[in-house]
Amino acid sequence: MSVPQSNSTTSSVSWFRYASPQAFFPLAGKLARWFGVAAVLFGVAGLYVGFFVAPTDQQQGEVYRVIFIHVPAAWMSMFIYVVMAFWAGLGLAFHTRLSGMMASALAPTGALFTFIALWTGSLWGKPTWGTWWVWDARLTSELILLFLYFGFLALQAAIDDPRRSDKACALLALVGIVNIPIIYFSVKWWNTLHQGASVSFTQAPAMAATMFAGMILMALCFWMYSIAVALTRVRAIVLERERRSDWVLDQVRQANAGVT
Amino acid sequence: MSWASWDAFWAMGGYGLYVWGSYAVTAALLAAELVLVRRRNRVARDNVMRLREARAEGAL
Numbered sequence: 001m002s003v004p005q006s007n008s009t010t011s012s013v014s015w016f017r018y019a020s021p022q023a024f025f026p027l028a029g030k031l032a033r034w035f036g037v038a039a040v041l042f043g044v045a046g047l048y049v050g051f052f053v054a055p056t057d058q059q060q061g062e063v064y065r066v067i068f069i070h071v072p073a074a075w076m077s078m079f080i081y082v083v084m085a086f087w088a089g090l091g092l093a094f095h096t097r098l099s100g101m102m103a104s105a106l107a108p109t110g111a112l113f114t115f116i117a118l119w120t121g122s123l124w125g126k127p128t129w130g131t132w133w134v135w136d137a138r139l140t141s142e143l144i145l146l147f148l149y150f151g152f153l154a155l156q157a158a159i160d161d162p163r164r165s166d167k168a169c170a171l172l173a174l175v176g177i178v179n180i181p182i183i184y185f186s187v188k189w190w191n192t193l194h195q196g197a198s199v200s201f202t203q204a205p206a207m208a209a210t211m212f213a214g215m216i217l218m219a220l221c222f223w224m225y226s227i228a229v230a231l232t233r234v235r236a237i238v239l240e241r242e243r244r245s246d247w248v249l250d251q252v253r254q255a256n257a258g259v260t
Numbered sequence: 261m262s263w264a265s266w267d268a269f270w271a272m273g274g275y276g277l278y279v280w281g282s283y284a285v286t287a288a289l290l291a292a293e294l295v296l297v298r299r300r301n302r303v304a305r306d307n308v309m310r311l312r313e314a315r316a317e318g319a320l
Contacts, residue, residue: 062279063278063279066279073286108293112289119286123277124279207307233300236297236304239308249308252308252309
């Protein structure tokens with residue numbers, strides 16, 4: 001059995017078709033490849049601009065170059081959580097099988113970027129603030145985000161039935177979303193050692209244009225990477241959960257042959 | 261920005277440990293995630309094939 005291919009002669013693509021794991025599986029494989037290529041291109045450009053174009057910071061010297069991964073990783077840690085909660089909520093509301101799988105596929109990558117944001121922040125904090133860690137609002141709320149991701153993953157591992165585990169994880173993800181605005185606005189609401197937002201929606205960036213460009217390129221790299229790795233992971237999750245379905249065998253043969 | 265030498269580049273103005281410590285750990289973690297995700301896919305595909313073989317044997 002094969003999935004009906006999109007018919008270019010008749011009508012537009014029906015996006016709802018891809019809500020079924022069967023149709024989504026090969027599409028995810030193709031998309032992951034392209035997002036992976038985009039991640040590499042943005043990464044090479046971002047590192048080049050970050051290390052060879054952007055000037056030395058007048059106050060901090062060269063250590064500021066941590067910004068090119070620290071800020072993008074912190075953005076991704078929050079953004080992935082929102083997307084994960086969105087899919088989890090969608091699954092809760094409409095009982096679509098794929099939604100819970102998407103949420104599950106995003107959680108480890110979100111946790112990873114949260115850890116990277118904390119790790120690079122710590123390495124940046126030592127020479128600039130004189131300390132690896134401080135319990136200020138920004139750092140503490142970001143640490144809570146890491147624990148929310150860990151909670152999501154632990155809860156998922158603890159419940160065997162995928163449908164029940166999706167429901168429980170969705171509730172956790174939706175409740176935990178209150179933490180996202182707390183992280184984002186923490187530097188405004190509280191007096192923090194952490195500096196204010198690097199990029200504001202209402203003001204021009206307060207840094208050199210090339211520094212800003214390097215940061216945006218690295219953010220795009222991490223974004224594309226996240227999509228590529230989440231799409232690859234969701235394929236594994238689909239196979240794990242749907243392994244008894246008839247359509248799976250055909251797709252596995254194609255994947256083994258390197259087609260998707 | 262051009263560096264005086266490769267030594268100057270790696271030294272990062274005396275902050276080499278902090279800058280490269282950030283980049284190295286990030287690169288290692290992303291690479292590790294890619295390896296793990298690909299392995300998870302391979303294991304899932306193998307399990308599907310094994311399940312079919314077990315079924316085929318059971319049917320005989």
